[in-house]
Amino acid sequence: MRKQARWNLFRTILLNAWLLGIPDAFSTVQTAYPLAQGNDVIGLAFYVRARQEDTLLDIGRHNGLGYDEMKQANPDLDMWVPGEGQNVLVPTFFVLPDAPRKGIVLNLAEKRLYYFPPENPQEVRTYAISIGREGWNTPLGRFFILRKDKDPAWYPPASIRREHAAEGRPLPAVVPPGPDNPLGRYALRLSARGYLIHGTNKPWGLGMEVSHGCIRMYPENIAELFPLVPVKTPVNIVDQPYKLGWLGEDLYLEVHRKREKNVEPLEKILPPQLTQMPGVQIDWEAVKAAVKKNTGVPQWVGSRNKRGNPLYLDMIF
Numbered sequence: 001m002r003k004q005a006r007w008n009l010f011r012t013i014l015l016n017a018w019l020l021g022i023p024d025a026f027s028t029v030q031t032a033y034p035l036a037q038g039n040d041v042i043g044l045a046f047y048v049r050a051r052q053e054d055t056l057l058d059i060g061r062h063n064g065l066g067y068d069e070m071k072q073a074n075p076d077l078d079m080w081v082p083g084e085g086q087n088v089l090v091p092t093f094f095v096l097p098d099a100p101r102k103g104i105v106l107n108l109a110e111k112r113l114y115y116f117p118p119e120n121p122q123e124v125r126t127y128a129i130s131i132g133r134e135g136w137n138t139p140l141g142r143f144f145i146l147r148k149d150k151d152p153a154w155y156p157p158a159s160i161r162r163e164h165a166a167e168g169r170p171l172p173a174v175v176p177p178g179p180d181n182p183l184g185r186y187a188l189r190l191s192a193r194g195y196l197i198h199g200t201n202k203p204w205g206l207g208m209e210v211s212h213g214c215i216r217m218y219p220e221n222i223a224e225l226f227p228l229v230p231v232k233t234p235v236n237i238v239d240q241p242y243k244l245g246w247l248g249e250d251l252y253l254e255v256h257r258k259r260e261k262n263v264e265p266l267e268k269i270l271p272p273q274l275t276q277m278p279g280v281q282i283d284w285e286a287v288k289a290a291v292k293k294n295t296g297v298p299q300w301v302g303s304r305n306k307r308g309n310p311l312y313l314d315m316i317f
Contacts, residue, residue, distance in 0.1 A: 040245025066207015
């Protein structure tokens with residue numbers, strides 16, 4: 001059954017690339033992914049062999065992934081010295097958040113942003129992000145892009161200036177554009193006052209809970225996203241540590257739970273309206289394993305009746 005699931009995954013990715021005419025569906029430095037109708041899963045995880053000079057951060061940034069994503073997917077490797085010749089998992093494989101596929105969707109649990117271009121419903125772009133740390137949480141809810149600023153000046157709020165002063169690192173009232181500006185070169189201001197999606201002058205901390213509530217992106221990623229997103233684009237910020245989605249006829253579960261938190265009951269992770277659907281078969285042992293391993297990489301956990309699907313091809317191993 002698992003062999004069949006792996007074949008279904010490979011077949012579906014090939015099929016998506018053929019149907020949508022994407023010649024670089026297996027590119028390792030992509031942010032745009034084909035989104036075939038009826039599918040909730042995009043991308044493909046793969047391994048690379050580390051060189052002596054590589055860190056997991058180097059490999060992650062080259063593939064548009066953040067610190068926590070790489071650490072979660074490679075729990076047995078050292079972040080700074082994975083070791084020459086070590087196989088490193090690159091988890092560019094994602095279940096889309098359970099939210100309307102419109103504008104920007106941010107999932108805090110996985111520290112990832114998804115952009116659904118209105119002119120191309122068969123595509124989604126996705127980027128690693130940093131979010132607010134404890135006490136400076138990034139807000140949940142529905143907002144919109146209020147303004148776009150290129151080479152923005154930063155006006156640190158009084159609370160942040162007090163924090164820096166207490167640490168012996170006083171901030172000026174205004175930080176002008178330039179290499180010392182923590183906003184980077186581009187900023188998308190949200191309708192939630194004081195919150196932005198912006199670049200950073202410290203990209204190696206990206207992919208963690210480190211900000212004062214704003215959403216940080218790699219400089220090269222915000223430079224790509226900035227011209228694509230018009231003012232008034234909706235922004236939906238959610239927090240979904242468990243994501244379920246269909247890829248063809250196979251069900252995948254992606255887990256991003258905080259290790260210090262209790263595990264949700266399985267019936268909450270897989271709701272009855274799904275598990276009781278006619279033709280759906282759940283492998284509960286696979287569900288338990290996915291939750292326990294908590295790799296952040298989608299795991300196959302079930303399938304649905306394939307009869308009558310003209311695109312399904314049985315393959316005998």
